[in-house]
Amino acid sequence: VATRLPSPGATGGMPRHHARATRESGRRTRSALLDAAARLFTAHGLGGVSLAGIAAAADAFPSQVTYYFGSKEALFVEAASREMLHAAARVEEAGRRAGTPTAYVRAMTGQALADSALLLFADALLLCRHRPDLRPLVARTVERLHREGARALSERCAGSAWVLAAAPEVVARAFWAVLLGLVLETAGSGAPLDPTAVEAAVLGALGTRPHPPARRT
């Protein structure tokens, strides 16, 4: 027999308006904790941040972190996943107005490399290797990243009559893998990124080739 545990949204026998107010307040606290966690983890890493510090920055109690997320590590993975998906939306937006495949890749690459979310997410991926209990969330994030990337790429290519060398799912996977790898190499080595080489690498992975210009203007 499965035991039903009260979820954060459960309100027992409270009147309906009270229940709604409680749910709203819970959602705000949860969101504030994720914001504070992303900010602090980005600045100081997993080891440099305490539950109490995150709670204080979000104007909450340490017990609320445990209540909403279970552990500091789970909060880390959830915050990093959320930041990564927000970063992906900004990357898609950055490519929206580009007129050529090269400009498209340049705009998206520049946006992605400037975003601290990629390194935070790389950290969360490495953490989950030793924490199988936290993998489902990170697996869902990776899956959504690829699905959304494929959707964005399909739309963009259809709108501009660009031809991809491989299926959009494959290209989206290659795009994020290249960027995660590059961010990791750069963060570790401290070497400045050569934007030309990065763009060429991503453009290669993307598999699009610019159309020959119709005329030189």
Next chain:
Amino acid sequence: VATRLPSPGATGGMPRHHARATRESGRRTRSALLDAAARLFTAHGLGGVSLAGIAAAADAFPSQVTYYFGSKEALFVEAASREMLHAAARVEEAGRRAGTPTAYVRAMTGQALADSALLLFADALLLCRHRPDLRPLVARTVERLHREGARALSERCAGSAWVLAAAPEVVARAFWAVLLGLVLETAGSGAPLDPTAVEAAVLGALGTRPHPPARRT
């Protein structure tokens, strides 16, 4: 005024044959420590291994770890860098007998993804982000990885008359970035790698296109 510290190779006024024996023994100890460190760090991670444990596994004293490497973190980065360069040599070897660009990428990708060195090196890269003192070694490793990759790729393409879509340096950088990113995503999410998608992604990054077959057999 700079102070000269005795280096592991310094032998003071010892007779020449004695000095050579000491250097040899030092080299062997150093190598045994790196082997033990790579094995233990791969199995248990940086936090799960002690200096004393590494020394015991290499039949050495903990003080020798400090003497040769300075700290556990420095040993971690040096061991991971050495493993990564060995893995790269095996990857190059795996591609040596492939007859087509697709087979070449398939052989190298399969070899790279089966090698635990990539994840170990990803871990070393993330560690160096917070340890600028350890960056020079990891930066040299990344630089050498790209240089050796470009050399191998140039030789292989020249030998088979394959045409690259970009400079070998760019293609080599994209190759390792894609693989580091994929290994990270897979290790974190626990999702099984789809070899077809991986090969297509790496083939795209490689920028080679198979020659159209001369005839169907």
